[in-house]
Amino acid sequence: MSGAGKAAAGLWALRIWAALVFVFVFAPIFFSVIFSFNSARFPTIPLESFTLHWYQTIFADPDVWDAALNSVIVSSCTAVLATALGFCTAYTDYRYRFRGQGAYLALVLLPPTIPLIIMALAMLAWLSKIGASGQIWSIVAAHTVLTAPFAMAVIRLRLNQIDPSLEAAAWNLGASQWRAMRWVILPFARPAIVSALCLTAAVSFDEFAVAWFVSGLNKTVPVLILEIVTGNIDPQVNAIGTLVFGVSITLVALAQILLAARLSRSAA
Amino acid sequence: MSEPLVTLRDVVKRYDDFTAVKRMNLEIGAGEFVAIMGPSGCGKTTTLRMLAGLEAPTEGEVVIDGRVMNDVPVHERDTPLVWQSLALFPFLNARENVEFGLKMRAVAPGARRKKALEWLDRLGIAEFAERNVETLSGGQRQRVALARSLITEPRLLLLDEPLSALDAHLVIRMQGVLTRLQRELGITFVHVTHSQSEAFAMADRVVIMSRGEIAQVGAPRDIYRAPANRFVAEFVGRNNIIAGTVAPVGPGFGLLRVDTPLGPFDVVADDAPRPPGEAAVFVVGADRVEIGREPRPGAVPCTLISEEFIGSVVTLFLEAPDGTELKVQAQERALAALDAGSGGAFHLSWSPQEAHLLPPGA
Numbered sequence: 001m002s003g004a005g006k007a008a009a010g011l012w013a014l015r016i017w018a019a020l021v022f023v024f025v026f027a028p029i030f031f032s033v034i035f036s037f038n039s040a041r042f043p044t045i046p047l048e049s050f051t052l053h054w055y056q057t058i059f060a061d062p063d064v065w066d067a068a069l070n071s072v073i074v075s076s077c078t079a080v081l082a083t084a085l086g087f088c089t090a091y092t093d094y095r096y097r098f099r100g101q102g103a104y105l106a107l108v109l110l111p112p113t114i115p116l117i118i119m120a121l122a123m124l125a126w127l128s129k130i131g132a133s134g135q136i137w138s139i140v141a142a143h144t145v146l147t148a149p150f151a152m153a154v155i156r157l158r159l160n161q162i163d164p165s166l167e168a169a170a171w172n173l174g175a176s177q178w179r180a181m182r183w184v185i186l187p188f189a190r191p192a193i194v195s196a197l198c199l200t201a202a203v204s205f206d207e208f209a210v211a212w213f214v215s216g217l218n219k220t221v222p223v224l225i226l227e228i229v230t231g232n233i234d235p236q237v238n239a240i241g242t243l244v245f246g247v248s249i250t251l252v253a254l255a256q257i258l259l260a261a262r263l264s265r266s267a268a
Numbered sequence: 269m270s271e272p273l274v275t276l277r278d279v280v281k282r283y284d285d286f287t288a289v290k291r292m293n294l295e296i297g298a299g300e301f302v303a304i305m306g307p308s309g310c311g312k313t314t315t316l317r318m319l320a321g322l323e324a325p326t327e328g329e330v331v332i333d334g335r336v337m338n339d340v341p342v343h344e345r346d347t348p349l350v351w352q353s354l355a356l357f358p359f360l361n362a363r364e365n366v367e368f369g370l371k372m373r374a375v376a377p378g379a380r381r382k383k384a385l386e387w388l389d390r391l392g393i394a395e396f397a398e399r400n401v402e403t404l405s406g407g408q409r410q411r412v413a414l415a416r417s418l419i420t421e422p423r424l425l426l427l428d429e430p431l432s433a434l435d436a437h438l439v440i441r442m443q444g445v446l447t448r449l450q451r452e453l454g455i456t457f458v459h460v461t462h463s464q465s466e467a468f469a470m471a472d473r474v475v476i477m478s479r480g481e482i483a484q485v486g487a488p489r490d491i492y493r494a495p496a497n498r499f500v501a502e503f504v505g506r507n508n509i510i511a512g513t514v515a516p517v518g519p520g521f522g523l524l525r526v527d528t529p530l531g532p533f534d535v536v537a538d539d540a541p542r543p544p545g546e547a548a549v550f551v552v553g554a555d556r557v558e559i560g561r562e563p564r565p566g567a568v569p570c571t572l573i574s575e576e577f578i579g580s581v582v583t584l585f586l587e588a589p590d591g592t593e594l595k596v597q598a599q600e601r602a603l604a605a606l607d608a609g610s611g612g613a614f615h616l617s618w619s620p621q622e623a624h625l626l627p628p629g630a
Contacts, residue, residue, distance in 0.1 A: 163353050163355055165353050165355035166357065168342070169351055171341075171342040171343045172320055172322070172348055173369040173417075174344075179343075188358070
């Protein structure tokens with residue numbers, strides 16, 4: 001086989017591999033979507049008839065609406081708080097050189113590396129100790145801790161691309177530190193900030209373990225799903241899952257598009 | 269020099285254990301074009317950053333327009349800087365970039381827009397006003413940076429090697445733009461560069477720095493013809509630096525005789541006392557050396573080592589019998605007659621008027 005032929009074969013092998021990975025990841029979601037429109041009570045093949053019954057059921061269920069509202073409140077508050085925190089830590093790390101900077105960074109990036117169940121237990125213990133467990137704000141606090149590192153990473157990456165003279169150029173043209181932040185650093189980091197908002201919202205919207213431990217009666221959508229499936233097999237779950245998947249994938253795709261657009265522009 | 273606009277008085281800048289600028293004293297007149305030149309790490313950029321307020325002097329005073337600036341924060345000064353990277357704001361178009369200084373001074377949007385368009389027009393890039401700065405060419409970006417710095421009509425403009433990233437032909441054109449602007453506006457330009465051609469082509473006065481100290485200040489022609497010390501002689505252009513001792517008997521007529529390994533040479537004497545036997549160093553510009561094939565009295569016989577051809581001008585590197593390297597710079601046309609390629613001996617000489625004595629101990 002010629003060198004070019006080998007390369008082409010390698011390329012095809014890679015493509016098939018990538019396709020298999022996608023199938024593996026997306027097949028369950030795909031079937032969940034299909035079954036959510038299937039009239040059968042149990043997820044079996046062959047499919048019965050098309051129905052919107054399960055969607056009608058969930059939209060009629062006040063529990064689902066409560067959970068959805070909780071999830072929207074939690075994920076949007078978490079997104080704003082985590083992104084604000086992430087921006088501050090990223091800017092501090094970009095702008096200043098200080099003793100213990102390595103430790104500071106390690107600490108900031110630590111939460112996602114802790115197993116979720118440990119994190120959730122610790123959160124529950126701590127929040128109930130200070131009398132703040134079982135409320136919707138408990139979930140916001142816990143999710144903020146969990147997602148801020150993602151926001152920090154995305155924004156820090158963007159700040160890496162800034163011309164180090166840019167901020168000083170703003171001062172030199174009459175901007176105070178705060179105004180340079182407002183008119184130079186923030187506009188420069190804006191794509192990353194929006195993308196961090198989407199990402200942290202998506203992570204918080206999907207997160208189950210921590211939410212389950214600290215939520216109390218304020219269930220978010222993932223917690224509700226667990227309650228439904230522990231009771232019985234109910235195709236409602238497929239309908240809810242489809243909607244949750246839709247929201248999350250939209251947010252993540254938005255984040256990706258924003259980042260990619262920015263990168264290709266700076267590469268040009 | 270007219271009334272000084274900028275005075276550096278005993279200015280020292282120290283970082284931990286490194287002294288970037290050592291007790292610098294310099295006055296810059298209003299309306300003057302000063303170039304600060306020197307190798308990397310000589311303190312030229314630090315000096316510029318102290319003028320802009322981006323660095324605070326460790327000791328001494330920076331006075332601008334009669335006011336001690338040491339404690340005035342960057343954003344309260346009107347000392348715009350044209351950055352080496354240009355530092356244009358990538359998320360703003362050309363006009364918005366130019367407006368930035370006025371926006372920070374709370375000028376109304378209509379007024380600052382009008383002003384920005386005037387400046388873009390003045391620099392010949394009005395048609396690119398609404399373009400993203402990342403899509404502009406190097407020369408156009410340079411002009412945006414200049415307009416952005418000049419829009420507040422400062423009395424002092426600082427330039428930090430802004431031409432270093434441009435193609436050679438653009439550098440010449442931007443030098444023209446800068447000198448014309450400086451004449452028209454009558455404001456003071458302080459231009460930091462490591463390029464001798466840039467400094468000499470534009471500046472009224474050149475400050476040469478070495479290891480945090482001023483090595484020489486003067487008009488480009490004076491620095492070129494009469495370097496104050498060995499560092500300047502080596503740094504500026506192609507010079508032959510010849511060391512020897514003062515001969516016991518001088519030729520008189522305002523000349524001094526120096527005995528060197530190449531033989532005795534007469535040079536124009538300076539005012540310093542020159543007792544016989546004392547070390548003396550003189551400099552002969554490579555373009556001032558006469559080269560010929562025929563032996564002449566007082567000429568140094570040499571063999572050719574290499575030549576550097578850069579177009580119409582050629583530099584020959586030759587070796588004297590004692591191993592001293594001598595440089596000759598001449599028009600390519602003039603050298604063609606010498607048939608340099610065929611080897612053999614060359615004879616170099618210069619008139620005493622072309623030899624410049626360095627001050628004793630320099």
